[in-house]
Amino acid sequence: MIDDETLHMYVDEAREHLEDIEANLLEVEQAGDDFDSDQVNKVFRAAHSMKGGAGFLGLTNIKELAHKIENVLDMVRNYELSPTPDIVNIVLLAFDRLSELVDKVTESNEMEIDEHIQALTAVTSNNLPNDEKDSVSREVEIADKTGRNVMTISELDFNQARKGGNYIYLLEFDLIHDVQRKDKKPLDLIKEMQSTGNIMEVKVDLQSVGSLDDEPSNILPMYMLFSTIIEPDIITTFLDMEQERVLPIEDKSAEKEAVSEEKSGAGQGQSSESIDETIDKSDSAPDLPPSESNAGKVEPESEKVPEKKNGPGETVSKEISKPEKPVKGKSKKAAKEKAGESSGASAVQSESLRVQVSLLENLMNLAGELVLSRNQLMQSVSVKDNRAVESSAQRIDLVTSELQEAIMLTRMQPV
Amino acid sequence: MSEEVYLEMPENIVSTATEDIKAELIRALENDPPALALDLEKTRYVDSMGIGVLIAAFNSCHKKQIEFKLLNVDKEVYELFTTMRLDQHFPIQPKEKG
Numbered sequence: 001m002i003d004d005e006t007l008h009m010y011v012d013e014a015r016e017h018l019e020d021i022e023a024n025l026l027e028v029e030q031a032g033d034d035f036d037s038d039q040v041n042k043v044f045r046a047a048h049s050m051k052g053g054a055g056f057l058g059l060t061n062i063k064e065l066a067h068k069i070e071n072v073l074d075m076v077r078n079y080e081l082s083p084t085p086d087i088v089n090i091v092l093l094a095f096d097r098l099s100e101l102v103d104k105v106t107e108s109n110e111m112e113i114d115e116h117i118q119a120l121t122a123v124t125s126n127n128l129p130n131d132e133k134d135s136v137s138r139e140v141e142i143a144d145k146t147g148r149n150v151m152t153i154s155e156l157d158f159n160q161a162r163k164g165g166n167y168i169y170l171l172e173f174d175l176i177h178d179v180q181r182k183d184k185k186p187l188d189l190i191k192e193m194q195s196t197g198n199i200m201e202v203k204v205d206l207q208s209v210g211s212l213d214d215e216p217s218n219i220l221p222m223y224m225l226f227s228t229i230i231e232p233d234i235i236t237t238f239l240d241m242e243q244e245r246v247l248p249i250e251d252k253s254a255e256k257e258a259v260s261e262e263k264s265g266a267g268q269g270q271s272s273e274s275i276d277e278t279i280d281k282s283d284s285a286p287d288l289p290p291s292e293s294n295a296g297k298v299e300p301e302s303e304k305v306p307e308k309k310n311g312p313g314e315t316v317s318k319e320i321s322k323p324e325k326p327v328k329g330k331s332k333k334a335a336k337e338k339a340g341e342s343s344g345a346s347a348v349q350s351e352s353l354r355v356q357v358s359l360l361e362n363l364m365n366l367a368g369e370l371v372l373s374r375n376q377l378m379q380s381v382s383v384k385d386n387r388a389v390e391s392s393a394q395r396i397d398l399v400t401s402e403l404q405e406a407i408m409l410t411r412m413q414p415v
Numbered sequence: 416m417s418e419e420v421y422l423e424m425p426e427n428i429v430s431t432a433t434e435d436i437k438a439e440l441i442r443a444l445e446n447d448p449p450a451l452a453l454d455l456e457k458t459r460y461v462d463s464m465g466i467g468v469l470i471a472a473f474n475s476c477h478k479k480q481i482e483f484k485l486l487n488v489d490k491e492v493y494e495l496f497t498t499m500r501l502d503q504h505f506p507i508q509p510k511e512k513g
Contacts, residue, residue: 058491058494060494109490110509175463175466175467176463176464176467179462179463185460185462186461186462186463186466186495186499187491187492187494187495190494190495190498190499194498199498201500202498202499202500203500204470204499204500204501206470206473206474206504207474209467209470209471209474210471210474211471211472211474211475211478212437212440212441212444212468212471212472212474212475213441213475214471216433216437216464216467216468216471217467217471220463220466220467220470222499
């Protein structure tokens with residue numbers, strides 16, 4: 001149970017985040033195309049933190065609204081979108097609404113946010129590069145190991161989920177075995193998932209349950225499309241699930257672009273394509289041993305900024321393997337910018353990356369904080385102090401979000 | 416005889432109670448009512464078996480083209496059901512705010 005104190009802490013932190021946003025956004029608007037990307041980043045991080053905390057606390061409206069705001073700000077900071085007065089206004093209004101939701105946090109899930117969601121979605125889809133525009137309405141089919149289509153989601157959601165350095169997995173739960181028999185509660189499972197990533201879509205197989213006339217079913221299959229920064233080599237341990245129930249989903253959108261032109265006549269008709277690659281795909285290396293010498297497998301994804309100019313003085317050339325998270329595919333933006341370049345060529349761009357020392361220090365600090373919070377958590381669990389557990393968990397959640405951010409920043413280079 | 420059937424669900428829709436709940440549901444559908452509404456006002460907790468029984472009830476209704484819906488669903492239970500996208504199959508009404 002989430003107690004009032006945890007909720008209270010969240011509200012206080014959210015209010016702090018919200019305080020400076022208006023001032024920052026107005027400055028960005030006034031600067032026009034010369035806006036300071038640090039400022040946009042600040043606002044982005046505010047939305048991002050609010051989204052993360054909201055997810056943990058089951059504040060779905062706050063989470064959704066923060067997510068949509070985040071999408072718009074992400075495009076601005078990637079120079080995919082110009083912060084015009086109209087757009088800044090839409091974001092400001094959305095933040096106002098977010099503020100109202102936070103003020104009435106316990107009712108927030110029942111409050112109206114449709115208008116703002118629509119406006120924000122329109123901003124992103126109107127400003128996607130032409131070939132991405134359709135990704136809003138195009139769908140991606142997600143298939144299980146046998147190739148059977150299990151669910152579909154919009155291509156935009158799929159791509160956006162990948163952009164944050166996230167991995168996407170198709171998880172196959174059996175609510176009876178995985179939950180009931182392990183003495184877990186279904187709602188707890190959901191909350192656990194929400195606190196470590198984003199549940200993109202869920203599909204319960206109703207048919208297999210049978211009807212009242214049948215014997216009570218001993219299986220209740222549930223598929224979940226889940227995005228998270230947790231890597232493939234530890235996800236199964238983390239979720240306490242068997243390898244065969246966890247299927248990493250590859251991103252083939254870059255290949256798709258090259259391929260779909262060839263295939264346009266070949267009977268593929270709709271743009272949806274089955275995406276069911278396994279880890280063994282040649283352009284990725286999730287099994288990389290966590291040693292720094294393995295820089296050969298690093299794919300500094302250039303989706304944010306194509307040129308990697310080195311900053312003056314302080315930049316240090318460092319081979320970063322683990323924190324780089326070799327993302328298995330390229331976003332459509334990268335594919336577009338390298339007009340027509342096949343995904344094979346763009347798969348391994350360079351073997352090292354220059355990153356500012358300050359960023360690395362930040363990463364180290366965050367990692368340190370994460371370790372502390374984890375220790376706190378382990379301790380609270382062992383003495384079964386629920387309140388302490390919840391507060392450690394919230395701390396871990398926030399630190400993880402910050403860590404995720406910091407990692408993304410290591411890939412963003414000044415133009 | 417064609418009236419919507421309305422059944423109150425207990426506080427815990429869990430494995431130990433599913434047999435009884437199932438029997439009640441079967442009885443409720445005996446006369447092929449036009450609709451079956453389950454009131455979850457008192458329900459605070461639903462476990463996996465409980466979810467199974469509710470889905471089975473929906474399946475039975477669906478087979479006989481009986482409308483199936485859940486009413487007055489408590490916040491956490493509602494969240495569970497919506498995350499599982501059950502609301503895409505049948506109407507689930509959250510509890511009204513007092």
